[in-house]
Amino acid sequence: MELNLFQPKKYPIKTVCLLLLLIFAGNNLSAQALKVAVAANLQGVIKVLQQDFTRKTNIQMEPIVGSSGNLSNQIKNGAPFSVFLSADMDFPNELYKTGFTTSKPAVYALGSLIICSNQNLNFSNWEKLLQSGQIKKIALANPATAPYGKAATEVLQRKNLLQKIQPKLVYGESIAQVNIYLSTGVAEVGFTTEALVSDAANKQKIYWQRIPAADYQPIEQGMVIIKQANGNQQQAEKFYQYMQSASAKTILKRYGYR
Structure with missing residues (x-):
């Protein structure tokens, strides 16, 4: 008796459709998720900002938290971030001068x-x-x-x-x-x-x-849109605008920012 180890397995059509639907949904969610590099001092408030932003825009946002310097280095090494919320202006300014951002950084809060x-x-x-x-x-x-x-x-x-x-x-x-x-x-x-x-x-x-x-010198916290926004340029711009909105500023003020 000959056994064909490479014979394709047959699955019911409903199972195939369900698998394709799950794959498509997973890819779609991944494409929509906006990856934002977030300075560690924002670790608590970013969750509140994330919920408010998603509620207002229906855009999923995924924060990646770390020290500003380490996040800046990751961006230089090709990390897939679309927006960078730093704890200062120095790191965003450096990224701008070296061509990693779409424009000059903007101050979103004072620490x-x-x-x-x-x-x-x-x-x-x-x-x-x-x-x-x-x-x-x-x-x-x-x-x-x-x-x-x-x-x-x-x-x-x-x-x-x-x-x-x-x-x-x-x-x-x-x-x-x-x-x-x-x-x-x-x-x-x-x-x-x-x-x-x-x-x-x-x-x-x-x-x-x-x-x-x-x-101490004012802690001006700056943000930039990363030039290679991983296909999320429009979403990145919406989040950038949101962080300058009255709603975001009200939330930040509750957490001790000015």
């Missing part, structure tokens, strides 16, 4: 730096507190890749504290990692985004104090 802890600490004289034996670890984001880490470093230098507390500093790759250090107690104190206060409102108590804006 606010805070010092905080999950312990009930008195931050009225936080400069003295950081130098005390009570504080063993101080978390901040890597200033080379995370704008909020850069702002925190600027504050510590301005206060003549950076060298004095250097042994206590614990660096996170991004603000998201700093927030994990704070929530898990790896560090008693940290410098992070005011958005954490809203993110943690229903999870755990955060004790915090806003760092005066005059103590």
Whole structure:
């Protein structure tokens, strides 16, 4: 008896139609999903913005969260992002100057730096507190890749504290990692985004104090449309416009942005 191992298998016509329908639906969903590179400080608020944007436009959006510097490097290496929401203007400006974007970056928000802890600490004289034996670890984001880490470093230098507390500093790759250090107690104190206060409102108590804006360069958060928007140019432009809308600004304001 001869056995043909390559004989095609016959399936009922209904099964074939169902498989084709599922494949088409999956491809269609993938094509519609707008991939947005999102700075880690937006980790909480981006979910709210995502829902509002999809509700208003019926466009699916997929946020990819990371430090601004790392996301910028991924874009240079061909990552399939259509829009980049940075925590500063430097990385978007660099992408624009090197030809990766469709136009100059636009500011969509101003960030606010805070010092905080999950312990009930008195931050009225936080400069003295950081130098005390009570504080063993101080978390901040890597200033080379995370704008909020850069702002925190600027504050510590301005206060003549950076060298004095250097042994206590614990660096996170991004603000998201700093927030994990704070929530898990790896560090008693940290410098992070005011958005954490809203993110943690229903999870755990955060004790915090806003760092005066005059103590660091304004954290202008910029966005750009990536030139190779992966076939989603129109959707990218709609999201870009949405981020400048009154609705998006109202949501951002609730999370401590200006």
